[in-house]
Amino acid sequence: MEKNLQKIIKGYQIFREKYASGDSSIMYNLYREGQQPAILVIACCDARVDPALILQCDPGDLFVVRNVANIVPPYEKDKTHHGTSAALEFGICLLQVQHLIILGHSQCGGIKAFLSKKESKQDDFITNWIALLPALPSLPCSSDAYAKLSLNQSYANCLTFPWIQEKVLKQQLTIHRWFFDIPTGSIYTYHAVQDAYVPLA
Numbered sequence: 001m002e003k004n005l006q007k008i009i010k011g012y013q014i015f016r017e018k019y020a021s022g023d024s025s026i027m028y029n030l031y032r033e034g035q036q037p038a039i040l041v042i043a044c045c046d047a048r049v050d051p052a053l054i055l056q057c058d059p060g061d062l063f064v065v066r067n068v069a070n071i072v073p074p075y076e077k078d079k080t081h082h083g084t085s086a087a088l089e090f091g092i093c094l095l096q097v098q099h100l101i102i103l104g105h106s107q108c109g110g111i112k113a114f115l116s117k118k119e120s121k122q123d124d125f126i127t128n129w130i131a132l133l134p135a136l137p138s139l140p141c142s143s144d145a146y147a148k149l150s151l152n153q154s155y156a157n158c159l160t161f162p163w164i165q166e167k168v169l170k171q172q173l174t175i176h177r178w179f180f181d182i183p184t185g186s187i188y189t190y191h192a193v194q195d196a197y198v199p200l201a
């Protein structure tokens with residue numbers, strides 16, 4: 001069997017052993033009680049940025065939405081198909097998570113594609129999706145700095161959803177902007193008073 005597939009099947013066996021063996025397993029308890037995650041994470045599809053792995057979570061801990069460049073689109077209630085907005089609605093209104101983490105990261109391919117403006121051979125959806133990223137700053141900026149600007153835009157877009165705005169105002173929901181640095185594996189969190197990203201404790 002192909003090596004990559006062998007690796008994940010081995011992983012699946014370890015997962016079953018650790019989380020799904022016996023009636024008192026985490027999976028069986030989650031089956032009986034249903035999911036009740038307290039945290040929703042919006043992360044990029046990037047293979048290096050898996051929230052559950054980075055944060056060492058158990059099944060059931062995180063409600064995760066992943067899309068190219070971890071973008072929160074603005075609230076647009078129309079007849080098109082809004083996968084990220086539907087997931088936000090499910091997590092925030094029905095599961096009632098208390099924290100929403102927008103997790104950006106360094107070396108983001110979606111951000112780099114937006115900044116390079118290079119035409120890609122294959123582009124049925126990508127350019128239209130990343131057009132949601134904020135306008136380019138007047139001064140040149142690195143892709144990582146721009147990824148942080150984009151977190152600010154996603155944060156602002158969150159507040160265009162009436163039910164997110166209401167929960168934030170009632171202090172039932174806190175929105176966090178986190179930035180994951182790939183080479184060091186470090187997370188930086190946006191600090192409103194300092195208006196800067198500081199290491200996550």
Ligand SMILES: [Zn+2]
Pocket residue numbers: 044045046068069070105107108109110111
């Ligand atoms: Zn990315």
